[in-house]
Amino acid sequence: MVPLNTVDTTRIPYDTAIELSVAVSRMQWPKPAMNSAPKVIILVPAEQFPYAFAAASLVHDPIMGNLLFTPLDELAALTREEIERLDPPGTDSAPPIIAIGPFEAKVIREIESMGYDVLHIMGKSIFTSAVKVAKLREQIPPESPDGPVSLFVVSADSPYESVLATYYSTHSGVPILFTHKDRLPRSTASALQDMAEKNVYIIGGRQSVSDSVSREISTIVEPPVRRIAGADPFETSVEFSQYHDPVTNLGWNRNHKGLGDAFTFANLNRWDLIVAASSFAHQGKHTPLLLIKDDLTPPVILNYLQYLKPPLRMPPMPPFMHGFILGTRRIINHTTQANIEEALKIDEHSTNHAIHSDISHEE
Numbered sequence: 001m002v003p004l005n006t007v008d009t010t011r012i013p014y015d016t017a018i019e020l021s022v023a024v025s026r027m028q029w030p031k032p033a034m035n036s037a038p039k040v041i042i043l044v045p046a047e048q049f050p051y052a053f054a055a056a057s058l059v060h061d062p063i064m065g066n067l068l069f070t071p072l073d074e075l076a077a078l079t080r081e082e083i084e085r086l087d088p089p090g091t092d093s094a095p096p097i098i099a100i101g102p103f104e105a106k107v108i109r110e111i112e113s114m115g116y117d118v119l120h121i122m123g124k125s126i127f128t129s130a131v132k133v134a135k136l137r138e139q140i141p142p143e144s145p146d147g148p149v150s151l152f153v154v155s156a157d158s159p160y161e162s163v164l165a166t167y168y169s170t171h172s173g174v175p176i177l178f179t180h181k182d183r184l185p186r187s188t189a190s191a192l193q194d195m196a197e198k199n200v201y202i203i204g205g206r207q208s209v210s211d212s213v214s215r216e217i218s219t220i221v222e223p224p225v226r227r228i229a230g231a232d233p234f235e236t237s238v239e240f241s242q243y244h245d246p247v248t249n250l251g252w253n254r255n256h257k258g259l260g261d262a263f264t265f266a267n268l269n270r271w272d273l274i275v276a277a278s279s280f281a282h283q284g285k286h287t288p289l290l291l292i293k294d295d296l297t298p299p300v301i302l303n304y305l306q307y308l309k310p311p312l313r314m315p316p317m318p319p320f321m322h323g324f325i326l327g328t329r330r331i332i333n334h335t336t337q338a339n340i341e342e343a344l345k346i347d348e349h350s351t352n353h354a355i356h357s358d359i360s361h362e363e
Contacts, residue, residue: 002334006341009265011325011332012277017046017069020326021276022082025066028279032086036283038066041088043079043099043111044275045072049159050126051101052275053176054133056166059282060142060173063094067170069276072103075110083114093140095119100133126156127178127185134175134191142173146250150174150199153188153209153217157181159271160233160291161204164240166274167264167281167289168252174201182210184217192220199248204236205229233268234291234298241288241304252288258310260319263290265297265340266326273326280324287324294332297339305343312346320346 004011012027014020029037042065044052052067059065066086070076083097090096095117099108102122111118121136123129134151141148152169154162156178165176177188192200200221202209206229218225228243230236241263244253254261262285266274280287290301310319321344325337 006337008321008344009323009325009337009341011327011337013328015273015328015331017272017276018076018078020273021068022078024277024279025068025082025086028283029066029086036064038086039064039088039091039096040094041065041083041086041097042067043070043097043103045069045101045103046272047072048101048126049163049271049275050156050178051129052272053154053159053162053166053169054126054130054178055098055100056169056275056278057137057142057147057173057175058094058098058133059170059279060144060147062091062143063140064091065094065098067275067278069272070103070107072101073107074104075107080110080114083111083116088116090117100129123187125185125187127187130176130178131187131191134177134195137173137175138195144172146199146248147173149197150201150248150250151192151195152176152201152203153179154203155179155181155208156185158208160268161208161229161236163271163274164228164233164237164289164291165203166278167287168240168250170278171252171281171286172250174250179209179213181208182212184213189216189220192217196221197223199223199245199250200225201250202227203229203240204233205231230300235300237289237291238300238304241290254288254308257308258319259308260310260321261308262287262322262324263305264288264324264326265290265292265332267292267294267331269294270327270331273331277324277326285322292332292336292340294330295336297336297343302339302343305340309344310346316346 088096152165244251
């Protein structure tokens with residue numbers, strides 16, 4: 001028998017975005033009446049990644065959204081069950097259900113037959129759809145210091161680095177716009193003109209968004225355009241986790257050893273599972289995303305965790321680190337999970353650098 005979890009990792013053992021998004025929802029809100037319970041359900045399709053990515057910014061307060069997946073041509077039974085369980089009330093500025101993407105009319109009608117008002121956001125393309133979401137987020141500003149004044153621009157051609165924007169977007173409400181690698185779409189350029197005062201961050205290296213597109217964006221917006229990137233998606237995930245802009249305060253800023261950080265670990269090739277668990281970045285442990293393979297935790301990830309993990313304290317006490325593992329062992333195998341456990345775990349056998357805590361109690 002091999003257990004699903006280790007001392008310092010929790011596996012969410014589902015291989016579809018529909019199942020995993022519902023599982024994460026029930027982990028976050030085991031009681032629908034909790035104070036932090038979502039007020040809005042955001043429905044996205046698993047067929048096309050840009051719609052799900054664009055939706056991420058709507059999770060943040062005051063919308064207090066919860067992102068669930070369903071096919072474009074039907075309301076999945078499990079998703080319907082979770083909507084009924086949470087029974088979202090909506091807010092003064094947002095209806096109980098927001099559906100983003102080219103859903104068939106029968107899906108919207110079924111939700112309305114359940115008694116919920118639906119806002120269906122669908123542009124002529126993925127680019128215009130993302131603009132519509134960004135404009136909605138501007139009308140309902142996120143309750144964070146950097147969310148209302150920032151924008152992410154990511155590749156619409158590949159999800160491998162773009163997906164990293166979703167966790168911080170969920171965390172702080174920063175909207176996500178799309179571009180081609182070598183061509184800035186007209187709708188995105190027009191949106192940037194309308195929001196020219198915002199701080200723009202390109203997520204990913206030149207293999208995702210070229211320097212020529214970056215330069216074009218620089219001619220549109222007023223603040224300097226910044227890029228968060230590493231040599232590959234794995235390194236970019238570490239760069240983003242470490243990133244902190246001292247001017248705007250944007251960034252996870254997970255740079256300090258010994259604080260007991262938590263992360264979500266996901267297979268690079270499963271953007272759908274990644275987004276399905278993005279609420280981990282908004283509530284609970286507020287986890288940045290670190291990318292791995294099914295059978296490999298890249299050295300850049302292991303070295304980063306080794307740097308961050310707290311030193312041994314005597315007697316042993318918090319802080320401790322933790323990791324969420326997305327998918328079954330077909331998605332991330334047990335050896336990879338065990339390597340992550342080893343990287344997160346305090347080395348209790350090492351006494352060379354142990355910190356002795358003197359705790360006095362006054363009566």
